[in-house]
Amino acid sequence: MAKSKGQTTREKVEAGLPRRRRKELMFKFVGMLATTVGVVFLGVFFSTLIAEGSSAFKQTFMKLDIELAEDVIAPGGELDLAYADFDGLVRSALREAIPEVSGRRDRRELYRLVSVGAAYQLRDLVEANPELVGTKQTMWVPASSNVDMLIKGNIDAELDESLRPISDKQIAWVGTLQDDGRIETRFNKALFTNGDSRDPELAGIKGAVMGSLYMLIVTIALSFPIGVAAAIYLEEFAPRNRWSDLIEVNINNLAAVPSIVFGLLGLAVFINWASLPRSAPLVGGLVLTLLTLPVIIIASRAAIKAVPPSIREAALGLGASQTQVVFHHVLPLALPGMLTGTIIGMSRALGESAPLLMIGMVAFIVDVPGGFNDPATALPIQIYLWADSPERAFAERTSAAIIVLLGFLLLMNLAAVILRKRMERKW
Amino acid sequence: MQSTTLILLLGFMATAAFYFGRGRSLSLVGGPGHGTALHSLPGYYGYYVAIWVAIPALALLLLWVMVEPKLIVTLVVSGLPEAYRDLSPGELNLLINNIQNLASGDVVSVAVDETLQAAANQFNQYAAQSRQILAVLALGFAGLGGAIAWRRIHPDLRARNRVERVIRWFLIAASSIAIFTTVGIVLSVLFEAIRFFQKVPITEFLFGLNWSPQMAIRADQVGSSGSFGAVPLFTGTLLVTAIAMVVAVPVGLMTAIYLAEYSSARVRATAKPLLEVLAGIPTVVYGFFAALTVAPWVRQAGESVGLEVASESALAAGLVMGIMIIPLVSSLSDDAINAVPTAMRDGALGLGSTRSETMTKVILPAALPGIVGGILLAVSRAIGETMIVVMAAGLAANLTANPFEAVTTVTVQIVTLLVGDQEFDSAKTLAAFALGLMLFVVTLFLNVIGLNVVRKYREQYD
Known part of the structure; x- marks a missing residue:
């Protein structure tokens, strides 16, 4: 045994052990900490999202007894939906509900308790049932977003009057309405059936969801066949030459190119050069196709690679041509894996927003798009637009829209997992 | 018809x-x-x-x-x-x-x-x-x-041969789309960028320190000559990217090490999918979270210790971007660590080193090229990330290295220049394409190196 300073090696090692064990523990602890960072963020993220967004699925409604006065809606016995003063009817019903309000300023404040959507609702009702003209209807109409926020507790009534968007008087009136049983929170159907709106209480995500849907239809119709064909060629037919290498390098690089660059491509090629319409789901779908193609090709190639060569050899041995081998045997066996990859690619396309900003899909569009050439937004873009709006009620809706978007993504990924589990074959 | x-x-x-x-x-x-x-x-x-x-x-x-x-x-x-x-x-x-x-x-x-x-x-x-x-x-x-x-x-x-030849051409055409896409990107960005450099000298763009991309409607207007010095954008991008990397690299790497070496199978089976969820969240959602939750929080925390923090600080955007990139870093590091032959690890453990010593002295040095390649890919991802910075970082081009100030990035400027009405021959719009060209070239460079390093490294131990 070598000795130095009167210690054996064994003693030296033993002397170092506590320090080394401490280091080991520290290292392990740091690792644990790092792992928890991601998980904790996820927890904080989802809890704030749900805390913030769940209230948007409820909406405050107000019960009003509205006199459908004949001289307003149908002057001279003829229905006049375009110019009838439905607002006036709602206002007089409101005055009736809280009779003690007087003076122009107070009345104007009173009118702000109810949403402008009440008049639309009234008009739709009369349009559908003209025979109701002249009767008195008890209706639940949406309250304004400020009342909604107050009822949900998002506006602090203790705050100084100048610091909140709703006045002391208005709070008192809301209290009266509540005591009369005229205020109720219900499921927020408008969120799912309306397009965008400047008024938070009327804004919904249907337009954005339909826009996303049209875009995904274009994307899947193009990227699935093209992606699968490209994967088949590269795996089964391509000779090992420079052209195939070039294609391969290209695909790997495209998968890592920033998505906004695809937006620039879409703007320059599809909109400026091919003069396709701006803000159209068609163009969005084309850009997303280019974006998702590499993902689908890479996944499809992996699925084709997983098919054992014995199957190809058996078919070739029986006299099938190479094309027949691929289309009769390899493709059906690789299809589940290809579909899984496609679903993953689609979920990426659904969450993508940066390239869509470039091709003009970031516009305030009220109408629900009805086709591939109509102006539209997408769900992530709607989230972006609402996140920029200053009203408190839009913050709540943004979170709700995010919950819906994440729900869709979850469903798609779940479908991919189930597909993989059920169709996966072990060779 | x-x-x-x-x-x-x-x-x-x-x-x-x-x-x-x-x-x-x-x-x-x-x-x-x-x-x-x-x-x-x-x-x-x-x-x-x-x-x-x-x-x-x-x-x-x-x-x-x-x-x-x-x-x-x-x-x-x-x-x-x-x-x-x-x-x-x-x-x-x-x-x-x-x-x-x-x-x-x-x-x-x-x-x-x-x-x-x-x-x-x-x-x-x-x-x-x-x-x-x-x-x-x-x-x-x-x-x-x-x-x-x-x-x-x-x-x-010979009908089968003819039909198969058509099929073959269709397959070739489909796989060539990848090349056309790249060519399309390069051409569309390059042409507009060249038009831009005809109006604004390329040296001013690359080395100018002042970015204010407005163009005048009349020639005699105040500030009629916009200035297109992109250096503040590059530094802003680098600042946000650096903050993101400071978060993502240590956390991602340590997560990969912990999950590969220390955690029980059960912890691994829950933690890994959870981290994958992190990777699947759309960037616009991260942006919302950065702008509405993290930025105010950073501002408050800064003010409570007496620091002046802008409400659109680079720190908030960088932090959230870092969290977004954690799964990428951890999965690429995981690949690199797992590719190191078990014999090396067993040898080190057999000689009596602790697991942390094995990791830091044997496995990490061996896995370093793979990890570096992964980090390059992560940097490229951070540079090209758009929505988080659009929503949480500022618009004003500040030439600063202070993470508490608002900075703007290349992607933010591309978005602000191109969203809304535009005419296609103003330098303002074309500047976006010049920035896009820069972005494409830089990320392409990082991707090519990163992908090559990762692949070479994998082959080395195969």
Whole structure:
């Protein structure tokens, strides 16, 4: 045994052990900490999202007894939906509900308790049932977003009057309405059936969801066949030459190119050069196709690679041509894996927003798009637009829209997992 | 005839052609019982005829759709009175737009006079004629193709080989789209960038310290010459990226190490999918979270210790971006760590080193190239990330390295320059493409190196 300073090696090692064990523990602890960072963020993220967004699925409604006065809606016995003063009817019903309000300023404040959507609702009702003209209807109409926020507790009534968007008087009136049983929170159907709106209480995500849907239809119709064909060629037919290498390098690089660059491509090629319409789901779908193609090709190639060569050899041995081998045997066996990859690619396309900003899909569009050439937004873009709006009620809706978007993504990924589990074959 | 109806009709014709072709091949050899006398299976003769019917007609349709609008516009313009033909290109464009809007019954921006109305009528007339000619030609092509193929059917015709050759070309075309996409990106960005550099010298763009991309409407306006020095954007991008990397690299790496070496199988089975969820959250959601939750929190925390923090600080955007990139770093590090041969690890453990010593002194040095490649990919991802910085970082171009101040990035500027109305020959719009070119070149460079390093490293231990 070598000795130095009167210690054996064994003693030296033993002397170092506590320090080394401490280091080991520290290292392990740091690792644990790092792992928890991601998980904790996820927890904080989802809890704030749900805390913030769940209230948007409820909406405050107000019960009003509205006199459908004949001289307003149908002057001279003829229905006049375009110019009838439905607002006036709602206002007089409101005055009736809280009779003690007087003076122009107070009345104007009173009118702000109810949403402008009440008049639309009234008009739709009369349009559908003209025979109701002249009767008195008890209706639940949406309250304004400020009342909604107050009822949900998002506006602090203790705050100084100048610091909140709703006045002391208005709070008192809301209290009266509540005591009369005229205020109720219900499921927020408008969120799912309306397009965008400047008024938070009327804004919904249907337009954005339909826009996303049209875009995904274009994307899947193009990227699935093209992606699968490209994967088949590269795996089964391509000779090992420079052209195939070039294609391969290209695909790997495209998968890592920033998505906004695809937006620039879409703007320059599809909109400026091919003069396709701006803000159209068609163009969005084309850009997303280019974006998702590499993902689908890479996944499809992996699925084709997983098919054992014995199957190809058996078919070739029986006299099938190479094309027949691929289309009769390899493709059906690789299809589940290809579909899984496609679903993953689609979920990426659904969450993508940066390239869509470039091709003009970031516009305030009220109408629900009805086709591939109509102006539209997408769900992530709607989230972006609402996140920029200053009203408190839009913050709540943004979170709700995010919950819906994440729900869709979850469903798609779940479908991919189930597909993989059920169709996966072990060779 | 609408082009959708035309396509449907062609599809129907192709289907019919398939059955006719198959029937013809069989009847030539004397019925279904004698199929072996044919070179190929009867179905291939069907496909052969169907291809002849569909492909020439569809090619014509595609060509027509691409050429038609420009042709009609040229015809309409040439039919306009003398006075209109000397208009400047911009005015002419406006006129054409108005004619088109009038023709389709939309709102028109000028008073409708007789010439305009006549031109719009002319436009509609040409469009109707064009559609008629197209329908006749396409159906004619389909019929002609079908007849040619029909005549060519013969028991010795190598129908399978021909059909397979068409399939092969389709597959090649599909796989070439990746190349066309890259070429398209390079060309579209490069051309606009070159136009930009004709207006603004490239040296000013690359080395100028002042970024304020407004263009004047009149020449004598204040600040009529926008300045396009992109250095503040580059530093801003680098600052946000650096903050993101400071978060993502240690956390991602330590997570990978912990999950690979220390955690129980159960922890790994729950933590890994959770981290993958992190990777699947859309970036716009991260942006919302950064702007509405993290940024105010950073600001408060900074103020409570007496720091002045901008409400759109680089720190908030960088932190959230870092969290977004954790899964990427951890999964690439995980790959690299797992690729190190077990023999090396077992050897180190057998010599008595602790697990942390094995990791830091043996495995990490061996895995370093793979990890570095992964980090390069992560940096490229951070540089190109858009939504988080658009929502949480600022718009003003500050030349600063202080993470508490607001900075702007290349991607933010591309978005702000291109969102909204734009004309395509102002330096302001073209600047976005120059920035896009920079972004593309830098990320391409990082990706190529990163991908190569990762691949080489994998091969090294295989």
